Amino acid sequence: MECPLVNQIFRQLFATPARGCLRLGQHQHAQHTFRRTLREQRRHYALRKTDADGQGGSSWQQRLDHFPRDVSKQLREYPRVTARELKHRSQRPMRVKMATREFIDDSLYNPNYGYFPKNATIFNLPEPFDFNGTKDGAEFQRMVDKSYLEFEDDLDAIQQDDLRQLWHTPTELFRPYYGEAIARWLVTNYKNSLFPYHDLIIYEIGAGNGTLMCNILDHIRETDIEVYHRTKFRIIEISASLAEMQNTSLRHSPYFADHLEHIQIINKSVFDWDTLIPEPNFFLALEVIDNFAHDTLRYDPYTERPLQGGVLVDETGALFEHYEPNLDDLVARFLRIRRAASRHQPPRTPVSNRYYPPWLRKLRHELPFAPNLTIPEYIPTRLLQFFDILSSYFPHHRLLLSDFTQLPTAVPGLQAPIVQTRYKRQNVTVTTPFVHQGYFDIFFPTDFELMEDIYRAVTGKLTRVVSHGNFLGSWADIEATTFRSGENPLLGTGYGGWYGNVGVMTTA
Secondary structure, three states: OOOHHHHHHHHHHHOOOOOOOOOOOOOOOOOOEOOOOOOOOOOOOOEEOOOOOOOOOOOOOEEOOOOOOOOHHHHHHOOEOOHHHHOOOOOOOOOEEEEHHHHHHHHHHOOOOOHHHHHEEEOOOOOOOOOOOOOOHHHHHHHHHHHHHHHHHHHHHHOOOOOOEEEOOHHHHOOOHHHHHHHHHHHHHHHHHOOOOOOEEEEEEOOOOOHHHHHHHHHHHHHOHHHHOOEEEEEEEOOHHHHHHHHHHHOOOOOHHHHOOOEEEEEOOHHHOOOOOOOOEEEEEEOOHHHOOOEEEEEOOOOOOEEEEEEEEOOOOOEEEEEEOOOOHHHHHHHHHHHHHOOOOOOOOOOOOOOOOHHHHHHHHOOOOOOOOOOOEEEOHHHHHHHHHHHHHOOOEEEEEEEEOOOOOOOOOEOOOEEEEEEOOEEEEEOOOOOOOOOOEEEOOOOHHHHHHHHHHHHOOOEEEEEHHHHHHHHOOOHHHOOOOOOOHHHOOOOOOOOOOEEEEEEO
């Protein structure tokens, strides 16, 4: 059942000047749930075959629960486009089709209407929290809530924005201690293997406000001036607005003048990187790969053959999900690597569940009104391309990566994302990633075992995976971040279990 808040938000979306707005209600039905999320960052289709391909198969799978019009003709005629081809367009596309990963990439990163360049605001504090002076986790939660309200009140005093997209990161919540923990890991590993023969070269993607960079450089300067003089910190930032914010944030450091000689902010996508970095370096990717675009697969329940998902945008801007039996080169390569490298054989898919044997699956799909394909599986094809970039252009890197191992209330499917926006300071979660481009955050959980297997296969490097709490337990200042009750939010202990659903992978 639709609620007034949902109706309001979509009326607001449709009132924007962008053309090609998704028209929900006729083609997309979604149950919306509301959840205020501070402790855990997180930011079907019944189908039937047509005879469109002349062989009883189909390049478009109709959804029986929606009964949309047949768009087989448009699928044959509309050009296939990529996010890269759309990045210079100021309007959302119409009369096109694209792979799921390209649609998600365009929705999140298009410089003219994408979510991150245009709508995202990262929460930051005027002063760090006093952890030792805080009673317990419950009081800390209230302090965070109060800080959120004050932060957004200050923004609204400048300009009211009902659609402001706001979220927080551990870097901001736990500053400067989170950045100092990363700095200790960097300096220790640098001194153990590279000092004094090489400089400490650090690359970061997904740098947000630039707070982590400032905290790391401040800590190194205060604790090891010799290493500081050999430190070079380079941010690769796709968003021009965030790149400008990172330069501004640096001015808040007491060592601003000194840091200027050590930093470089490169305004480009890491996927456009084409320069070989021959020197040993450390590469930071903290809570960024959850927004890497995925492809969708559904499987024929009888043959277990995968079909690749895509999105068609018609002349009105309405979105149609479709599936094709022909896999593109990137998806096919991902499946080959997964088949060869996965520690789970066969790899986990919607048709490999040992508790759901083929005979039971086939029986289910014989039932009246049953879908003719499995639930969708979301595969991290952009993550594979990221590892390709590291292997090709940063061959001597050491990676530090953290992200969500699981997410609640996700879109239906295997490794499915959360899709949500904010309206009047409330989270609005929907049940499909095929939504109005630029207004919704789309973020995925990470299968760390599979990611580790693929990273090793692509780069040839060894890895280590630990929980977020275990990593910070080894490198953070535990005494300075413990509440009077003995709880420690960096370790995920006590009330709230902060970031208990986050894992960390490092190059060994």
